Amino acid sequence: MVFEVAEKKGAASIPICFVPHPVFGRSAEQCREYLEGLDPITGRPILEEIVTFLTSAPAEEKEGVIERMREREIGPDTEENLVRLFHENGWTDGLPIILPTEERVEEMLKGTSHPPDEIVGSMRPNPDHEAWSYTVEQVAINAVMAGAKKEYLPVILAVASTGTTSLFTSTNSWARMMLVNGPVRKEIGMNSGIGAMGPFCEANSTIGRAWTLISKNLGNGGRPGVNYMGTQGNNLNYNNVCIAENEENMPDGWRPFHVQKGYRAEESVVSLFAGLHFRPAMEPPPPVEPWAYTSPQHIASVIRNLRSVGPYLNYSACVLVEPLLAQDLARIYGFQTKEDLTEWLKDNTFLDVWEYFRIYPSDVERGLDGLEPYASWLNLPQGATIPIKKFRLEKPPEVPFRRHEEPISLIVLGGKTNHWYYVGDFFYLTSASIDRWR
Amino acid sequence: MLSARLKVLNPLGTPPPIRRLRLAPRLPTIEGKTIYVVDVKYPATKPFFQELLSLLATRYARTKWVIREKVGTYFEDDPSLWEEIKRDGDAMIIGIGH
Numbered sequence: 001m002v003f004e005v006a007e008k009k010g011a012a013s014i015p016i017c018f019v020p021h022p023v024f025g026r027s028a029e030q031c032r033e034y035l036e037g038l039d040p041i042t043g044r045p046i047l048e049e050i051v052t053f054l055t056s057a058p059a060e061e062k063e064g065v066i067e068r069m070r071e072r073e074i075g076p077d078t079e080e081n082l083v084r085l086f087h088e089n090g091w092t093d094g095l096p097i098i099l100p101t102e103e104r105v106e107e108m109l110k111g112t113s114h115p116p117d118e119i120v121g122s123m124r125p126n127p128d129h130e131a132w133s134y135t136v137e138q139v140a141i142n143a144v145m146a147g148a149k150k151e152y153l154p155v156i157l158a159v160a161s162t163g164t165t166s167l168f169t170s171t172n173s174w175a176r177m178m179l180v181n182g183p184v185r186k187e188i189g190m191n192s193g194i195g196a197m198g199p200f201c202e203a204n205s206t207i208g209r210a211w212t213l214i215s216k217n218l219g220n221g222g223r224p225g226v227n228y229m230g231t232q233g234n235n236l237n238y239n240n241v242c243i244a245e246n247e248e249n250m251p252d253g254w255r256p257f258h259v260q261k262g263y264r265a266e267e268s269v270v271s272l273f274a275g276l277h278f279r280p281a282m283e284p285p286p287p288v289e290p291w292a293y294t295s296p297q298h299i300a301s302v303i304r305n306l307r308s309v310g311p312y313l314n315y316s317a318c319v320l321v322e323p324l325l326a327q328d329l330a331r332i333y334g335f336q337t338k339e340d341l342t343e344w345l346k347d348n349t350f351l352d353v354w355e356y357f358r359i360y361p362s363d364v365e366r367g368l369d370g371l372e373p374y375a376s377w378l379n380l381p382q383g384a385t386i387p388i389k390k391f392r393l394e395k396p397p398e399v400p401f402r403r404h405e406e407p408i409s410l411i412v413l414g415g416k417t418n419h420w421y422y423v424g425d426f427f428y429l430t431s432a433s434i435d436r437w438r
Numbered sequence: 439m440l441s442a443r444l445k446v447l448n449p450l451g452t453p454p455p456i457r458r459l460r461l462a463p464r465l466p467t468i469e470g471k472t473i474y475v476v477d478v479k480y481p482a483t484k485p486f487f488q489e490l491l492s493l494l495a496t497r498y499a500r501t502k503w504v505i506r507e508k509v510g511t512y513f514e515d516d517p518s519l520w521e522e523i524k525r526d527g528d529a530m531i532i533g534i535g536h
Contacts, residue, residue: 024535035486050494074447078443082444133454137447
């Protein structure tokens, strides 16, 4: 990965020295041991290598521009050989693909009014890597490979237009989620009912899969060890939790997600999220009464458990509420809107105050300087808790990412077979109009 | 499988041109030079850079070693630091840490 980035930034011969991995969280003694040892790549003493790099001329580096054009067509060859080529080049997700012949791509392009050569956007696997650009035709090629129908193409183009990769590279193993709202859900037969998150629907399955192929082939991503570094990977990436909201079975007063984001109800919109995992309604601690699994208090307790995912997510949560439970939350508990419930959850999801300070150590210093509320929090007894609503909004210097302004998203989906919910650590990224790509 | 030969369309996107950079000239020696050690501030890697500086300063005492933390987090650029190093330094070691 390091050599790849250096090359693409135009410095292929920049001297690079490695120490054993990781150095994150290692003691001074361990770091010294690493530094007094050998470079695991070259086998040379590290400090000597550094000095050699400073004093020895690197390989000749010519200035100039290297253009990298691609051939539009591949072949001719047999179907068997071409399929093998696609797999061996890493252009698939390992599952069988539909070969993108000119005829199939032409048929796919009938799903949009946009010209094949229109630039849709650009994508990269994280901010350190180079972005590749792509056209409507290139998106259609990957849609064919995923097995999508032409009617799905506007959804896939909308996702691609955001430039958001589903294969974000980090040594953590990130996943992505895509939510479809509006009339297009019914038009193309997306499943938002029984088994909404399962492998039961052609549209959900192939649209989600297309995002993975786009992220690999158009977004310069998904090559393990080069531009994908998630150490264990994430199974959710196979179809990126491609879901549709069950707008028809929400309680009165609850607005579809895209309407919450400012779109009109009759618009078709895709919204993207990032996260790692989901936790189920059966998450411990178990309530005394079985029915209490469905209480807002229990949802808050599951959100609290998301702390295990690490400090930088700032306790973002995405609650996927099943319609029966949504009705109860409205009728029995009085949450007349989604916003009523998310505000309640922010007030009633608590974190140990000392865990907060562990995550945001600069707030200890702010508290010691007398800044409120941190000064008061420093005087709280052991075991005291604070609601997540009181977490700071501005980005502390030790945290790479800003806090999400709306940390809890609420989505209704499922088939009314159980009072169920999942809580994911997924946070909202962006939305895009699907209608624009029809 | 069909035995017919067919053409398919390339599934890959369009990469940008690579604009190659000329690397900084190497030093004849590090003695008497000012060399910056830049920590990009990956979380929980400060001890690593402190130990690196300590070892370099001990082993190469006739070199002036200057440690700097890059502004912001490891995702953010720091043009003013690069200007400072060009102006006041002879070389730079930048550490990623993970």
